[in-house]
Each structure stands twice: as structure tokens, then as C-alpha cells.
Amino acid sequence: MDTYIGKGIPRIESFEKVTGIAKYVNDLSFPGMLYAKMKLSPHAHAKIKKIDVSKAKELPGVKAVLTGQELNYKQGLYLRDKDILAQGKVRYQGEPVAAVAAVSEEIAEKAVSLIDVEYELLSPVFDPVEAIKEGAPLIHEDLGSYQYMKGVFHPVPGTNIANHHKLRKGDVEKGFKESYKIIENEFTMPQVAHVPMETHAVIAEWLPNDKIKVCTSAQSPFAVRNLMSNTLGVPVAKIEVEVPYLGGGFGGKAGIHLEPLAALLSKKAGGRPVKLVAKREEEFNTLPCRQALVARIKTGVSKEGRILAQEITYYWDAGAYADYGVNIGRAAGYSGAGPYDIKNVKLDSYTIYTNHVFGTAYRGFGHVEFMWAIERQMDIIAHELGMDPYEFRMKNLLKPGSITITGEKIRENTGRVDKCLESVAKEIVWGTKKTEEERKAEIAQGKITGKGLAVLHKAPAMPTFTSCSAVAKFNDDGTVNIIIAGTDMGQGTYTALAQIAAETLKMPIEKINIVWDCDTKTNPYDWQTVASRFLFMGGNAVIRACDDMIDQMKEVASAVLRAPKDELEIGEEKVYIKHNPDEFVTYQQLALGYVYPNGNAIGGPIIGRGKYIAQGLTNLDPETGQGLPAIDWTYGAHGVEIEIDIKTGDLTIKKIASVFDVGKVINKLLTEGQVKGGVIQGIGTGLFEGYIYNKDGKLLNSSFTDYKIPTAKDIPDEIVVDFVETPQLDGPFGARGVAEHPMISVNAAIANAIYDAIGVNINDQPLTSERIWRALKEAGF
Ligand code: SMO
Known part of the structure; x- marks a missing residue:
């Protein structure tokens, strides 16, 4: 028999999906089903003085009305910090404060509009760096009670710090003293939406015998069951969770979201099934997104281009809730210096509450955010040293025998980031410099080209029950x-x-x-x-x-x-x-x-x-951050060729080459598809996407009219995908994961190519035409 491993076998559920036989949560309906709608806060930070639901209750067809006052529950994955409906105060614009279940969507919508909420405004804080300063408005008063996973996360009561992860390796001060150059930069990245095709959807029944049945668009039925039990105090055995077909998740459907609210509405309505489906605007305003990041990186290098010391501070904008965000901040604590061999590292990763819509995992679990900073910094250092960014990376990347920042020794079977970089560099013919004539010819034609490289790594973030x-x-x-x-x-x-x-x-x-x-x-x-x-x-x-x-x-x-x-x-x-x-x-x-x-x-x-059973994530020393954080690291690299329109700042990606050490390709067709999808999603983050708020914390681009995601027109002419296969000894047939990786560092590779084209560093995301146009002006075009 021929081997199946590595073959390009088409998806086994294609028939159901292509013919529409596949039923998603919103396709399902049950006898007596009610429809739920949420009343959202128009303010980013305010006390709830009074909620009047009397008119909503009187509306014929309304079967249940709930407000936060009635719900003394908190929900969450790593911290239990989230209100199901705001209790006492709202912490972001778009936060649900009340909800209605009625016999039709129209009646539910009408009832919601009849709910009267009286607010008293509180001063908001939106910038994570501001939010940890003395005297910043406090977003959570009862932080101390949120911790329920012993010893893993450390909210700091009396501050907006949901978690502070420290990593200490070697002696950075000594490293800086020995350095030939010290280069310090700040990089930023805004919040970004997951945009699954299917929005969050749930149907819940809280039966009179106290059994709860949930049908939901979640990334795991077991996580939802356990977290519902944890939130509502109902035994696990009384809760049944089903996930039918799922139309995309990207991290946004991990953990727990609208399930407890739908279940509580059902309880109030006497056990009738309640359907709650997020509108696209609610997907932006109410449900979580990728966290924003402010990154400060100070790097000391030798004359020969070896990194001697690196001091990193990550300020994560968790938004109003950090139940998942704390673990992203933690992952940044052990992965956050990139796949580099650095002796002296001091890293502080703060997960910080602000009055933005809250953040969560999004494909890459924090790595898209911090690798943006790391891979920009690496290019900037190379330029300052007059070195080729490829050579500079090669000199510093992890190789077999290197020690990671958490003290792990890289084994022969750990995957090879250097081979990935070598491969993409070859693919885009790195190293051939444009002649002066060629450059002049480009400028004369109004289009200037550039090439950029970036590497990446990611390990899975896993607690012990994984x-x-x-x-x-x-x-x-x-x-x-x-x-x-x-x-x-x-x-x-x-x-x-x-x-x-x-x-x-x-x-x-x-x-x-x-x-x-x-x-x-x-x-x-x-x-x-x-x-x-x-x-x-x-x-x-x-x-x-x-x-x-x-x-x-x-x-x-x-x-x-x-x-x-x-x-x-x-x-x-x-x-x-x-x-x-x-x-x-x-x-x-x-x-x-x-x-x-x-x-x-x-x-x-x-x-x-x-x-x-995977080795758990409990073994990092809280003071030094040292220990074995993960079992399976996947490495990769991107090489990109771009063209910039000198007049408009419009950027076209001519070619992108992406190579990953997946250990072993199990399905060539689907792995390539996975990579291409991730690369395109990465282009979206890199070029267009980012939440824009007004000064009061109102999200201005919460629909596809104002929030651009990549379309067919933005897909590069050429996406070249390849794999390095260094078998993972404990992986199935040697394989390791690659779902999230393709999205990481695409943005940095593009920004590095922009520098190559015009000689200006852009350190803030996204790389919009406007930012590029301004950079062109700065460069004298
Ligand atoms: S970003 Mo994910 O679902 O770990």
C-alpha cells in the first residue's frame, strides 16, 4: 500500500460544506425557540445608575429580560474576570448591559430599544502605558478575586495590571556594557478583528430539571462545558455541549463567550431554547479581538553583529477583560524575544486593562503582535551595523545546541528556523542589489520595488489539563x-x-x-x-x-x-x-x-x-521565567517582494515565499492551503486592519464598510509555499502544528521590504497607503 502521509487528499467534509448540507448553529431551530438580543453600552467607562426594563417586559412576545444586577457571576478562561452582563459599571463601549429573549428577532430588537439605562460617566483610559501609571482610572475594583488557577497568573489589586510575566536570563546590564551599539525602539500594533465567516452563535436550553443543553459555535465543547460549570456553579454532568459545523474561529471562539447569557435567558424563560447570534457589528463591538501592543525593545550588539543583551517591555492592551489575554502576555514572556540565541534577556510582559473592547487569542496567540516588533528591530539593527539583515539573522538565530531564553536546549529534532530563512531568501533571490540605473528607471516609472525577510516561531500555550x-x-x-x-x-x-x-x-x-x-x-x-x-x-x-x-x-x-x-x-x-x-x-x-x-x-x-497528555505549562519559575514552556515549536520564515506606487503610497505584493519546518507534512494540499490562508490573513493585518476609536472610546470602523480585510484583489500574484521537515520525535509521524504560524511576521517582512524600497522605518501597524505615502515624503520622493 502506498503511504497516505504527505499526500494531498481533499477535505473529507467538502461535500457537506459545498452542497450546504452542513448545518451551522444559526441554521438550526427548535420548537418553541426564542430569539435573544443584547442592549449594549454606548460608553467606554460608566457607572450604571439605573436600568428600567419595565417597558421591555410589557411588550407582547417578550419572554425574558435580564440585567447585570441579577447576575452575580463572572466568566473567563484563565482569569474569571468577565461580567456576563455588566454589573454596576460598564468597561467598554459595546459591552452588553441587558438582554431580552422574545418570540421573534424583531420583538427582541424592539424590546431592547425600550430598555432605559442611566449612566454616570467615569474617566476612561485607553492607552495601556497610561493605564499602569499612578492615578490612572481603575477599571476593576475586585481584581484580587479573579485568580482561580493557583499560582499561574498574578493580577495586581489596586492597579490595571491583569498579569505581569517576568523573564530574567543572564545579566543584561553587563551585556549592554559590553555592547558596541545599543539600539532602542518602540513598535505598536492596534487591535484587529478575527472576522470568521460565521459570527458567534449559540442556542441554549436550561431545562426545568436543571440540565443545560448548549449548541454553540465554539472551538471546544469541553472547554465551554467546564467553563460554564465554573461560571454558573452547575455540575459538569448537568451540562451538555455540542458544536456542529464551525465556520472559522481563529482563536475568537476559544474559551467561553455568549453561552452563559443564552442559558440564563432560557432559565428565565422557563426552559425554552434561546438562540443568540452576534450581528457583525457585535462581532466588532462586543466580542473580543486581537490585543493591541506597545513594545519597547532595547538591544545591545557586538561589532560583529552578535546580540549581547536585550531588554523588552510588552504593554498589552487587554481591553476591559483579560481572561484570555493574561495567557497571551505570558506566552510573550517565554517566546517574546523571537527565535534568537541571546545570552542576556530581561523581559517584562504586562497584560493591562483598558476601556477598549477586550482582547483574546487570535491566530498566532500574541506572536503576530510581538514578532512584528522583534523582526522590525532585527532589520533596524542590521541597517545600523551596515550588515545584511539576512546575515545578521543567520548569526543570531537558534540552532541545534543553542539555549532558548527559558533555558531549554535546542535539540536536533526541534526544527530549523535557519533553514526556513535560507529557503525563502533563495526563493526571492535575496542579496542581489539594484544598480543605480535600475533604481532610477523604477523611479521614472513611478513604482519602486523592495524585498524583505522575517522569521517566526511559536509554541503552543497549554495548561496542565491539555x-x-x-x-x-x-x-x-x-x-x-x-x-x-x-x-x-x-x-x-x-x-x-x-x-x-x-x-x-x-x-x-x-x-x-x-x-x-x-x-x-x-x-x-x-x-x-x-x-x-x-x-x-x-x-x-x-x-x-x-x-x-x-x-x-x-x-x-x-x-x-x-x-x-x-x-x-x-x-x-x-x-x-x-x-x-x-x-x-x-x-x-x-x-x-x-x-x-x-x-x-x-x-x-x-x-x-x-x-x-502534553507536558503542562506549570513549570516556569515566576521570578525568572525559566523552565520548559512547551513541547512543540514550529519555526518559519517569509520573504516578500513588493512594489510601491510613488504617487499614492499604494503597496502591491508581487511575491511572497513562506517556508515552515512542520516536522512532516501530513497532507500537502491542506497544509499549503493553511499556509496561504494564513499569509493572506497576515497581509490583512499588515496592510489594512486595525480598530480606530474616537476620543471617547467609540469604535469607528465596526463594519466592513470601514474595516477593510483582504479581498481577491489584494492577494499576491505569487505565493510560494515550501516546507522543511525535521521530524518532531513525539509528533504523529514526526509532524508538528502549523495552523497559526503562517500569519506571524508577514507584517514585519512587508515593513522590512518598505525600508528596502525607500529607506524609511515604519514601526506602527497597519502599513496603510497613507503611512507609506508619508514615509515617501520623508524620504524625499
Ligand atoms: S490563537 Mo488560538 O485559538 O491558540
């Missing part, structure tokens, strides 16, 4: 069901898992069914589909479940064939004797127990179980 399990079972006809609770929101992991199962069981992939009705009732436990972890964790769990089945089949076949187990082999859906392949039993014969010709039976249904 196990994944799978059940595999044979059906009567010899086909196999794989039951697993990770979600496929478009990334293609179900297809890769089918390949892994087919390969392990040595049987045709057509006979593998991935059971993708994903719910807590039937599926075995998985933590969350986040952090590029599903293929790695799920793949390992599936291999183990299949191996368990093979073992059981061999056990029975050994009795039937009267041969010791270790003389048995599998292949072509048979268990056979190694030295005598004609002696065999088929999988189908074994599936439900082998039946002898005389009618006696042996064995039983073949059901395999597999689990994979």
Missing part, C-alpha cells in the same frame, strides 16, 4: 469510526486524522469515518482546538487508539490462526502470519468478534482508546 483522547471502533462492515472532540473549523485536521488512522491501520482512507458531530455526550475528552495543537495532540491520540485496536485484533487472530502474536502482521485489512501471508483473518471478520465455522465465537467488538 490532554486529548480518541476512541476508534470497527463497524460491522469493517469500516472504522474515529471519535474525537477537537473541532475542524476549516483547517482540515479531520482529513489529516483520517490519513493518520488509515496509515496506522493500513486500510483504505475511504473506510475511515471521522465522527465530527462534536459533543460532550459522545466524544471523549479534548481540551481545546487552539494553539496549533489538534493535529499534534489528536494525531497522537488517534495513533494510540488505532494501535490499541491492532493489538486487540492480533490477540484474537493469534488464537484463531494458532500463532504467537509477535508473528502476526497487518496489511490489506487483514491480520496474517508474517512468514505465511496466506494464513489470515480479515478486519471485518474480527470487527465484532470472530465466528468459527461451527458457530462458536471469540473476541468481541474491537474498540480502541488512545490518549495523549
Whole structure:
């Protein structure tokens, strides 16, 4: 049999998706279902003086009205800091303060408009650097009570600091003293939207027997169940969560969002199902986005271009709530100096409350934000030293034998960032300088070109309960069901898992069914589909479940064939004797127990179980940040060629080359698709996207009229994708995750190319035509 590993197999759920058979939450409806709408705060920071819901309640068709006053709950993933509906005060414009469930959307909408809220304005704070200064308005008064994961996060009561992650390695002061040059810069990045095609949607029922049923667009049914239990004080066993098809997540649907609100509305409405679907404007105004970042980096380098010391401060704008943001700030604490070999590092990563809409994980989990700063800084240093940015990076990148900033030794199988960089540099023909004539010719034609490079890395951010399990079972006809609770929101992991199962069981992939009705009732436990972890964790769990089945089949076949187990082999859906392949039993014969010709039976249904438990994230020293943070690092690099219109500042990407060390490509087609999608999303972040607020904290671009995302017109003429394959020894067939990585550092590569074209550094995102036009003016064009 040919191997399935590495093949370009089309997505196994394409038929359902393309034909519209696939049902998403908003496609579902139940008898007696009510529709919910939220009343949103028009203010960024205000006391709620009074909420009058009497008119809303009187409206015929209204079945439940809720306000924050009635809800003494907090929800959240790593910190329990979020109000379900604002209690006592609002902390961002767009925060829900009340909600209604009614028999139709129109009536719910009308009822919401009849709710009267009286506010007393409080002074807001929007800049994270300002928010940690003495005397800044305090956003949370009860910070001390939010911590529930012992010892991992440290909100600082009496301040706006949700968490402070420290990393200390070596002696930076000594490093700076020995440095030939010290280069210090500030880089910024605004909040950015995830923009999944499907907005957040949930249908919840709180039945009169106190059972809660939830059907939701979440990245994990188990995370929602556990966090609902944690929030509402209802036992886990009483909560059932189902995730049907999921139309994109990108991190924005990790953790818990609208589920408790829908459930509480259902409770108030006597147990009728309640549907709550976010409008696109609410996706921007009410639901979380990528955190903004202010990054200050001071780097000391030797004359020869070795980095001797680096002092980094990250000010994360968490927005009003930081339940997920604290862990992003923490990830920046151990990944935040980039994939570089640096002896002396001092890093402070502050997750800070502000009165912006709150932030969360977004594809890359903080790395898009801080690698923007790191990869800009690396280019700036190279220019100041008169070195080639490629040579400068090569001199400093992690290689086998290097020690990471958390004290881990890079092993032979850890992945090779240098090889990725080498590959993209080759692809864009790095190193050939334009002649003076060529440059003049470009200027004469009004278009100037440039090339840029950037590298990246990312490890998954995982707490200790991050196990994944799978059940595999044979059906009567010899086909196999794989039951697993990770979600496929478009990334293609179900297809890769089918390949892994087919390969392990040595049987045709057509006979593998991935059971993708994903719910807590039937599926075995998985933590969350986040952090590029599903293929790695799920793949390992599936291999183990299949191996368990093979073992059981061999056990029975050994009795039937009267041969010791270790003389048995599998292949072509048979268990056979190694030295005598004609002696065999088929999988189908074994599936439900082998039946002898005389009618006696042996064995039983073949059901395999597999689990994979990742090393947890509890072992970083809180004072030094030292320890083993993660199990699986994926490295990559981008090389980009751009063209700038000298008159308008418009930028066109002519070509982008992206290379990742994924350990082993499981599905070429889908991995390439994953990379291209990420690169385009990265171009969106790089060139167009970013929340714009007025001085009162009102989001001005909360719709697609004002918030531009990349369209077909913005896709580069050429996207070249390639892979380095340094096998990850504990990865399934050597594979490691690559879901988030393609998006990281695209922005920095583009900005580096802008410098190459016009000689001006742009250190603020996004790289809009206006910013580029201003840079052109600065350069004298
Ligand atoms: S950005 Mo993610 O869902 O870890």
C-alpha cells in the first residue's frame, strides 16, 4: 500500500460544506425557540445608575429580560474576570448591559430599544502605558478575586495590571556594557478583528430539571462545558455541549463567550431554547479581538553583529477583560524575544486593562503582535551595523545546541528556523542589489520595488489539563469510526486524522469515518482546538487508539490462526502470519468478534482508546521565567517582494515565499492551503486592519464598510509555499502544528521590504497607503 502521509487528499467534509448540507448553529431551530438580543453600552467607562426594563417586559412576545444586577457571576478562561452582563459599571463601549429573549428577532430588537439605562460617566483610559501609571482610572475594583488557577497568573489589586510575566536570563546590564551599539525602539500594533465567516452563535436550553443543553459555535465543547460549570456553579454532568459545523474561529471562539447569557435567558424563560447570534457589528463591538501592543525593545550588539543583551517591555492592551489575554502576555514572556540565541534577556510582559473592547487569542496567540516588533528591530539593527539583515539573522538565530531564553536546549529534532530563512531568501533571490540605473528607471516609472525577510516561531500555550483522547471502533462492515472532540473549523485536521488512522491501520482512507458531530455526550475528552495543537495532540491520540485496536485484533487472530502474536502482521485489512501471508483473518471478520465455522465465537467488538497528555505549562519559575514552556515549536520564515506606487503610497505584493519546518507534512494540499490562508490573513493585518476609536472610546470602523480585510484583489500574484521537515520525535509521524504560524511576521517582512524600497522605518501597524505615502515624503520622493 502506498503511504497516505504527505499526500494531498481533499477535505473529507467538502461535500457537506459545498452542497450546504452542513448545518451551522444559526441554521438550526427548535420548537418553541426564542430569539435573544443584547442592549449594549454606548460608553467606554460608566457607572450604571439605573436600568428600567419595565417597558421591555410589557411588550407582547417578550419572554425574558435580564440585567447585570441579577447576575452575580463572572466568566473567563484563565482569569474569571468577565461580567456576563455588566454589573454596576460598564468597561467598554459595546459591552452588553441587558438582554431580552422574545418570540421573534424583531420583538427582541424592539424590546431592547425600550430598555432605559442611566449612566454616570467615569474617566476612561485607553492607552495601556497610561493605564499602569499612578492615578490612572481603575477599571476593576475586585481584581484580587479573579485568580482561580493557583499560582499561574498574578493580577495586581489596586492597579490595571491583569498579569505581569517576568523573564530574567543572564545579566543584561553587563551585556549592554559590553555592547558596541545599543539600539532602542518602540513598535505598536492596534487591535484587529478575527472576522470568521460565521459570527458567534449559540442556542441554549436550561431545562426545568436543571440540565443545560448548549449548541454553540465554539472551538471546544469541553472547554465551554467546564467553563460554564465554573461560571454558573452547575455540575459538569448537568451540562451538555455540542458544536456542529464551525465556520472559522481563529482563536475568537476559544474559551467561553455568549453561552452563559443564552442559558440564563432560557432559565428565565422557563426552559425554552434561546438562540443568540452576534450581528457583525457585535462581532466588532462586543466580542473580543486581537490585543493591541506597545513594545519597547532595547538591544545591545557586538561589532560583529552578535546580540549581547536585550531588554523588552510588552504593554498589552487587554481591553476591559483579560481572561484570555493574561495567557497571551505570558506566552510573550517565554517566546517574546523571537527565535534568537541571546545570552542576556530581561523581559517584562504586562497584560493591562483598558476601556477598549477586550482582547483574546487570535491566530498566532500574541506572536503576530510581538514578532512584528522583534523582526522590525532585527532589520533596524542590521541597517545600523551596515550588515545584511539576512546575515545578521543567520548569526543570531537558534540552532541545534543553542539555549532558548527559558533555558531549554535546542535539540536536533526541534526544527530549523535557519533553514526556513535560507529557503525563502533563495526563493526571492535575496542579496542581489539594484544598480543605480535600475533604481532610477523604477523611479521614472513611478513604482519602486523592495524585498524583505522575517522569521517566526511559536509554541503552543497549554495548561496542565491539555490532554486529548480518541476512541476508534470497527463497524460491522469493517469500516472504522474515529471519535474525537477537537473541532475542524476549516483547517482540515479531520482529513489529516483520517490519513493518520488509515496509515496506522493500513486500510483504505475511504473506510475511515471521522465522527465530527462534536459533543460532550459522545466524544471523549479534548481540551481545546487552539494553539496549533489538534493535529499534534489528536494525531497522537488517534495513533494510540488505532494501535490499541491492532493489538486487540492480533490477540484474537493469534488464537484463531494458532500463532504467537509477535508473528502476526497487518496489511490489506487483514491480520496474517508474517512468514505465511496466506494464513489470515480479515478486519471485518474480527470487527465484532470472530465466528468459527461451527458457530462458536471469540473476541468481541474491537474498540480502541488512545490518549495523549502534553507536558503542562506549570513549570516556569515566576521570578525568572525559566523552565520548559512547551513541547512543540514550529519555526518559519517569509520573504516578500513588493512594489510601491510613488504617487499614492499604494503597496502591491508581487511575491511572497513562506517556508515552515512542520516536522512532516501530513497532507500537502491542506497544509499549503493553511499556509496561504494564513499569509493572506497576515497581509490583512499588515496592510489594512486595525480598530480606530474616537476620543471617547467609540469604535469607528465596526463594519466592513470601514474595516477593510483582504479581498481577491489584494492577494499576491505569487505565493510560494515550501516546507522543511525535521521530524518532531513525539509528533504523529514526526509532524508538528502549523495552523497559526503562517500569519506571524508577514507584517514585519512587508515593513522590512518598505525600508528596502525607500529607506524609511515604519514601526506602527497597519502599513496603510497613507503611512507609506508619508514615509515617501520623508524620504524625499
Ligand atoms: S490563537 Mo488560538 O485559538 O491558540
